[in-house]
Amino acid sequence: LLIFVGLGLDSSLSSQAIKALEECDEVFYEDYTSPPAVPNAEERISSQISGKPVRKVDRDFVESGSGILKVAASGHAALLSPGDPMIATTHEELRTRASRQGIATKILHGASILSALPGELGLHSYNFGRCVTVTSGPLQHTAYNTVYANLLQGLHSALLLEWDSSRKFFLSPRTAIDSLLASEKDIQYGVFGQETLVLAASRIGRGDSAIQAAKLDEFQRLELGDPPHVLVIPGRFHLTEREALGALTNKEPGWFPDNSSMVRRLSATMVDRYTKKTEAALERAREAAKKKGVRFADVFENVEAYAKDSVRFMAEGKEELAVLSIGYAEGLLDSLRFAGLLEFEW
């Protein structure tokens, strides 16, 4: 039997976990998937399970897995992890290998930062989109695009920050934001700017936990204290979210900007730009026709109608129809030039 045990956010074992661990032949413990919640975690855990030794293992040991599977094949082995034990891909893979070898597995779940985070910030968990980890690379396009996709849907994004246990390295929130700003320079969807609201949740589950909210320029000067930190780029707030976040950060509920309103769909930008362009070109085409003494009333009326439709469709959220309509209007007008019937500038 191989039992995966989550230590939650405070490295505190439940009575059920204590019972299971006391029956184990060997207890392994890793802290490479997230930092330990308390100093000397092995000793503290050991003291909760009648002094049974707790063996700290590193990523290579878990990835190889043979040391753990050997114990589990003939007896009971446990692997302890901070948070929820199954959030890490390496653990999932170890469980798959155990299943394939006919070793029974069991999971004692622990509280995870992913489920604790919304509540800590006063936000609703069903308003979060996909979560993503920011790593220490200078450009963070994956994280950037994840936040963008979430904001387009009005959703909040949880940004986990890289943790390297071998170097005791935590990616700082400031560096993470800097690399997202570098991605902004490159991609330019308008996701990150001086007005972007950033939330930080620090040391969640510990006695000195804190949450902070600031616009990006101010955020980069905030003192956040010791790691671990998690960032949230919120999307559109529900009224009760504003109230909760306001109460928790001592700000007025109305203060919090809506990051979602700052990003625009490509289709919205297109419709905006091309309806203006088409209407201006239509004006010139009408003048050119007048000058030339020709009439294309049906064409012109349709150009005008479809440009108007495009704006209306966009306002109704029918973005595909909006783009189709403005493309059609442009085509109608341009055909007169291609057919050699009229000369006018776009």
Place this chain on the structure above:
Amino acid sequence: LLIFVGLGLDSSLSSQAIKALEECDEVFYEDYTSPPAVPNAEERISSQISGKPVRKVDRDFVESGSGILKVAASGHAALLSPGDPMIATTHEELRTRASRQGIATKILHGASILSALPGELGLHSYNFGRCVTVTSGPLQHTAYNTVYANLLQGLHSALLLEWDSSRKFFLSPRTAIDSLLASEKDIQYGVFGQETLVLAASRIGRGDSAIQAAKLDEFQRLELGDPPHVLVIPGRFHLTEREALGALTNKEPGWFPDNSSMVRRLSATMVDRYTKKTEAALERAREAAKKKGVRFADVFENVEAYAKDSVRFMAEGKEELAVLSIGYAEGLLDSLRFAGLLEFEW
């Protein structure tokens, strides 16, 4: 002080929670946000905290909140909840009210089905999109649209099922799927059909937990056992997800269909339909021009080129440009009719 304590998935208290609860003046317990993990939960919890009484309260009591806040204002009150205590909106609102009244609050997080679910199914938590609750209404458009939006991004969707503690009512997975099929009939994005892969996680955190995977038609005939159940509509799998899910459900990793490949963006459907229509109309327009003895070579060439561009843009994932291009091609061609230059059928 008001302490929110999460009982996790097995109603088992951590040593830290036990210590905190033993210091409380009154301990409240609710099971309306999710069903209790064990029978007689109050008694079991009470026995873990030196026999201190545990008072079961209902939704109205928590929503009103005054009974809890009164104790918290002058002493220590605790509110126990299954899972994580802050997933519920009512609890978040109670915390906001406490903060406003100057009452300190503290959260002892518990394992939540939301963070436990990915690991139980061998899926990666960062491949999940927004989660949603399916209620007992006959149409479930919100859930339907959430799954659709997630599938378009290749993401998995967790579907929580309605639980009404006052009636001890669990929405059954079968009824939930039926109502999603009813929404499919109405909306027709192709999200739910006989080939849709559905995953069920039942009784997670308990001794008799189970996970099952089946295509929708087979799924509706599966015996899932006692509640609680959670459903997942998976999107695109990572290789390691296929392997883990296969090992856990005794299926070949290659068996699992990709639900994401079955849904199409509206833009893809548009480009597909309109390029075919435009190419056919172009053919007829060319014949009509030949018969009439007129030439619109520039127009025709551009119609052809922009229709081709549209298909290429779509293949490159540039959906807005693809729709714009096919709209433009249609407009170019149609203008000849509006200008009275050529008669042909669309």
